[in-house]
Amino acid sequence: MTMAPPLADSAKPYLQIVDVVKQFGEHTAVNGVNLSIAKNEIFALLGSSGCGKSTLLRMLAGMETPTSGRIILDGQDVTRLPPYERPINMMFQSYALFPHMTVEQNIAFGLQQDHLVKSEVQERVARMLELVQMSKYARRKPFQLSGGQQQRVALARSLAKRPKLLLLDEPLGALDKKLRQQTQLELVNMIEQVGVTCIMVTHDQEEAMTMASRVGIMSEGQLLQVASPNDIYERPNCRFTAEFIGETNLFSGQVIVDEADHVEVGASELRLPVYVGHGITGTLGMPVWVSIRPERVGLSRSEPAGSCNHDHGTVQDIAYLGGFSIYHIQLASGKVIKASVPATRWREETAPTWGEAVYVSWADNDAVVLTL
């Protein structure tokens, strides 16, 4: 699939990935990826393991060479440059800190390759240590540091050379969950403080959505959608994205009304058609999917008005999660629809309970039509 890469706010592309393909023997790891990144953008490549995101990152770093396609950074074609000649630095998932060097020596390593004068190296190392708040630990060896501290050193080392492009490979993957959440925004702050264009690879959607200004969803070597976290969640362009990001209710059906300002989709699993308050590029009778997020599905005991967008069923299961509960409602068709109900909707003792008959409904703009 090829698509015009959407750009952040009309900025001119700083990094361009053009038709990049990578094959390992018979296996195509990256299949025709096109992507443009603006200067100082933080971009996240999101996908499950084996989707090709790491291979794409390694091609940017120069550790793999594309089978075809080009990578252009700041006007320079870097496709065939060896890693040691690229103005690109990477923070490895395992950090890959040199175990025989101190924190200081690790950070200085890249600067020494450029044959900078000693005082300049020292000054920049000191500034980096300050940035990641590791000045106290300058003389320590990596094995004497905690995971979080190692991560900071790895970041400082990859930023020390002031790269044009910073690559983060699962930047927080090696940290435990609590530390990860705390570190996410800290990391973004540090990257923005330095002002570097950054591409990160992650399988953790929360991490991608928190840290990045734009997210690219990858599956089976292809870039399926590139958009802001908000758009990715609210306006997925395909079934994969809708299911991959967050939770959703999916229904298959056909377009039964196709007008410029609205469409209606008839789904066999729903009693009434789904009304969508905007037009789509499609034809009457075309098979489509409809996605409705659980938090858009409302519950009620009385029948909602109107001839679309509601159905009734019985409460099959309730998952109480504190601030909200997930209700599993079995519809007449047998399909189970999930509804996220905030704790403020009903008082505890009056909320619908197991086996109770309820109505589900959603508003005109809550359903998303997916053609792919």
Added chain:
Amino acid sequence: MNTPLLHAWAARWQALRHRLPAGRTLVIGLPYGWLWLFFLLPFLFVLQISFSEVEIASPPYRALLSQSEDVLNIALNLGNYRFIFDDPLYLDAYLGSVKVALVTTLFCLLLGYPMAYAIARAAPTQRNTLLMLVMLPFWTSFLVRVYAWMGLLDNEGLINTLLLALGVIDQPLHLLHTAFSVQLVMVYTYLPFMILPLYSNLVKLDGRLLEAAADLGCRPWRAFVTVTLPLSKNGIVAGAMLVFIPAVGEFVIPELVGTPESLMIGKVLWMEFFDNNNWPMAAAVTCVMLALLIVPIIYLHRREEKALARAARH
């Protein structure tokens, strides 16, 4: 049942159990006991003999302790050691041995490092085959292999015959019984002892460290010098020791393929022991050799420990 008696027994057993060594001590104690019995004790015998005097008897030395009437005499003869330091023959032999061992270690390292590196970087399925090839010579007796080299290097040997037949030379090269042949066969013999510890060190090297070095602008050769080499230091030290220590005392190879003039300490030892029947002198030579080998090792070990302690303090 007599319960008080039972209790008394139980109490006694408890007391006894506390005096018995724990399982941990036992496990560590076994190898210690082994070394004590078969290394330290024999060495103490040798040390004792080195301080005695030659006597025409069996065994051919005078005991350190003797008793005349009620007087216990301890006679420590330092003459053997003085003689070692007075007679330049011994010093020359020691230096000759150390030199040969150093050259052997150096060439084993120069040849062994690339081989160990290549095996460690080979596909995992091929590594075992390559390692088998390294160890294959061990399946043949060491002596047979040295004799094979004699057959190759001889004036009428394979190498000379081949070169003569090809017309490269018109006089056979004098290869056997030279300093060159000693070094050649020693490097050949000790090479696996360098490759194996180096391999087991290099195979553990994290490839991502080299990727990180390249990513930070480091060319492959410099990455080797600044990352691979320092990280394989322990393998180099282990391999060098495994080659150097036995090479210093090597006797068979210089005897079979060396020149009669080339004096090495192993040969001197042999001569003192079997030709001169001078056990005390042979023992003294052994003790000095051991001291020469052990003192630098202890020094290196201490330095390593201090460096580690310093790192831990920071």
